[in-house]
Amino acid sequence: MIVDIHAHYFPKAYNDTLMRIGGRSLPEAARAITARPLRHDDPADIPTRLGQMDDAGVQLQVLSPAASPPYAEKEADAVEAARIINDNYAELAVKYPGRFNAVVSLPLPHIDASLREMERGLDRLGMLGVSLTCSCFDRSTAEAEFEPLYAEMNRRRALLNYHPIQNGICSPLINDYKFTVSVGASLEDAVIVLHLIARRIPERYPHITYVIPHLGGLIPMQLQRLDNQAPRQYPDLPERPSETARRFYYDTVGHGSPAALLCAWKAFGAEHLVAGSDYPVLMAFETYRQTFHYVSEVGLPAADVEQILHHNAQRILGLPH
Numbered sequence: 001m002i003v004d005i006h007a008h009y010f011p012k013a014y015n016d017t018l019m020r021i022g023g024r025s026l027p028e029a030a031r032a033i034t035a036r037p038l039r040h041d042d043p044a045d046i047p048t049r050l051g052q053m054d055d056a057g058v059q060l061q062v063l064s065p066a067a068s069p070p071y072a073e074k075e076a077d078a079v080e081a082a083r084i085i086n087d088n089y090a091e092l093a094v095k096y097p098g099r100f101n102a103v104v105s106l107p108l109p110h111i112d113a114s115l116r117e118m119e120r121g122l123d124r125l126g127m128l129g130v131s132l133t134c135s136c137f138d139r140s141t142a143e144a145e146f147e148p149l150y151a152e153m154n155r156r157r158a159l160l161n162y163h164p165i166q167n168g169i170c171s172p173l174i175n176d177y178k179f180t181v182s183v184g185a186s187l188e189d190a191v192i193v194l195h196l197i198a199r200r201i202p203e204r205y206p207h208i209t210y211v212i213p214h215l216g217g218l219i220p221m222q223l224q225r226l227d228n229q230a231p232r233q234y235p236d237l238p239e240r241p242s243e244t245a246r247r248f249y250y251d252t253v254g255h256g257s258p259a260a261l262l263c264a265w266k267a268f269g270a271e272h273l274v275a276g277s278d279y280p281v282l283m284a285f286e287t288y289r290q291t292f293h294y295v296s297e298v299g300l301p302a303a304d305v306e307q308i309l310h311h312n313a314q315r316i317l318g319l320p321h
Helices: 012-021 028-034 043-056 075-095 111-124 144-156 184-198 223-233 241-245 258-268 288-297 302-310 312-317
Strands: 002-008 058-064 100-102 130-133 159-163 209-212 249-251
Touching: 002 159, 002 312, 012 075, 043 058, 043 288, 058 159, 075 100, 075 111, 111 130, 111 144, 130 144, 184 209, 184 241, 223 241, 258 288, 288 302, 302 312
Parallel strands: 002 058, 058 100, 130 159, 159 209, 209 249
Antiparallel strands: none
16 A cells, blocks of 8 residues: 655644734745645545545555645744644544554744644654755755754654745746746755755754655756766765765655656665655646556556555655555
């Protein structure tokens, strides 16, 4: 069975809280269309979701709030939102054991509060890892102010799931041309990999399992160029950038593109690709089943398909496989 490491669910109480407290997770130009989910998930639709999971061969969805994390300028607002979404996810996991779990959403940019919520989510709610967006209030989450989070995740040997915040890497060259989501999200994925390499985060926090979404964006195509040219700006890196990039894991969300999947498979190896769907986003273009089963249709060796779809996510999450 498949474990979907990249799925989303938006409780109404959470959406209502986000709309009430507002926030500045995104530049003003992008906020109205991407900062907050446009709808909430109705609990009455869970049987439909479970049916889609069964049809796709998915045993478990690992939930997160996508580009709508519980970030707010006021700590009390952020904490309230984080507790609401984490509690809702935990309730789903209890109600449907073995079908849903989650990664802990943190009330950023408030570090001490985030450490407390991380502890609550991992120790009391039984969540499987931690969720971070690639940036917070237009600051890369690889920056120094977020390092206490990495230190604690490293101590816990935790899994860390990244997700784009949909700010188009703060670039008018992306946002002014309305590619904030269609291309900007992949650029965010690539940028967090670059920032982790530049800041030497994996070297200093080696016990975290880093999971990058959407096949790593542009990174699979850049490894050789990074090895050739990045050391000029970063002569003290502990290893070639490609070696660090290959320490991460990358989910298979690729909008059904054989070229993107084959490139990531060639760049990172089957052992570093994990099954993900971005549920329900891709269902506007393909069935939930097809989101996974395109992996078996692009010509990869059968053993690699088996590893990607049925073993890798389970292994890094510490689940039976």
